Amino acid sequence: MRRGGYAPVVVGLAAVALGLSGCELKSSGTDVVNGKTLFAQKCGACHTLARANTTGTAGPNLDEAFAQSRADGLGQSTFRGVVYRQILNPNINSQVDPATEKDIASMPPKLVTGDDARDVAAYVAQAAAVPGKDTGKLAAAGAKKAEGTATEKNGTLAIPVAAAGLAYRFADATATAGQVKIESKNGQPIAHDIAIEGNGVNAKGPVVQSGGTSQFSTDLKPGTYTFFCSVPGHREGGMEGKLTVK
Known part of the structure; x- marks a missing residue:
């Protein structure tokens, strides 16, 4: 939609x-x-x-x-x-x-x-x-707002979609510079993906739903990025956060 x-x-x-x-x-x-x-x-x-x-x-x-x-x-x-x-x-x-x-x-x-x-x-x-x-x-009951920080572990940064509403579970994220796999499991029936932009990087995973995982790997330099859902209207609804790479 x-x-x-x-x-x-x-x-x-x-x-x-x-x-x-x-x-x-x-x-x-x-x-x-x-x-x-x-x-x-x-x-x-x-x-x-x-x-x-x-x-x-x-x-x-x-x-x-x-x-x-x-x-x-x-x-x-x-x-x-x-x-x-x-x-x-x-x-x-x-x-x-x-x-x-x-x-x-x-x-x-x-x-x-x-x-x-x-x-x-x-x-x-x-x-x-x-x-x-x-x-x-x-x-x-109802949708929950994103909270806390997702942390990259062993080269993988997991930022799952919230159980309901236009939100990821985490409000922001951190990672170490280098090759990072970014993944977002989506348990919602509504389709979402995970994308990042900043410092010359513009990448995203596939749109998934009902338990699928959107994922991709990219090389990240130290700096600040934005992660977001690229499905039309979802970022505007608040589905985005800050990624800090050190």
């Missing part, structure tokens, strides 16, 4: 709400902790949602998308219905690129299904455009 390639998830929420009664989720028996976890894993690489700590740029910023409708007093059940309908029918708001006359890509079908889809819809409806932070069990 390329940056800016999504049709908006929410278009004219007030208008949509008028005909939504058949799509609203009447039951409150949803698991928002599961919904937040799945949102971060499946949706966070494309959407920004502050309470879930996600910073995706390929799709709409959900806090911005729901802000006006929430201010206008639309109910949470309406928000659940809108999100749930979009999950079930991801092309309902698809648009045509005037340059190519082809459909602009929307989110993938069957990203989440069944009760999981209801849980995701319930969490987004609860969290979007609501200031503050989640508490209790919800606080432990």
Whole structure:
């Protein structure tokens, strides 16, 4: 999914709400902790949602998308219905690129299904455009920000992708000058890679997902470099860090 390639998830929420009664989720028996976890894993690489700590740029910023409708007093059940309908029918708001006359890509079908889809819809409806932070069990779910320093060992520098969201597990890295193998294991279903630039070096590994490892070897001189994911929109969403070579 390329940056800016999504049709908006929410278009004219007030208008949509008028005909939504058949799509609203009447039951409150949803698991928002599961919904937040799945949102971060499946949706966070494309959407920004502050309470879930996600910073995706390929799709709409959900806090911005729901802000006006929430201010206008639309109910949470309406928000659940809108999100749930979009999950079930991801092309309902698809648009045509005037340059190519082809459909602009929307989110993938069957990203989440069944009760999981209801849980995701319930969490987004609860969290979007609501200031503050989640508490209790919800606080432990969602995407985690990069922390700490990855250190090269025996010529290999491992910078794995975080469990969810647009982040590596480490915020920065260090290595010794010379030939270094840089690798990044990606357990997410969302595709990522690892790349570096600086001091005349511009190299990257293959794009991988679902347990694959992006890796390459290069000669590094002393200095400062940037490591990042080169998939469109991921670096902009915060998937980058500083590599110091001594």
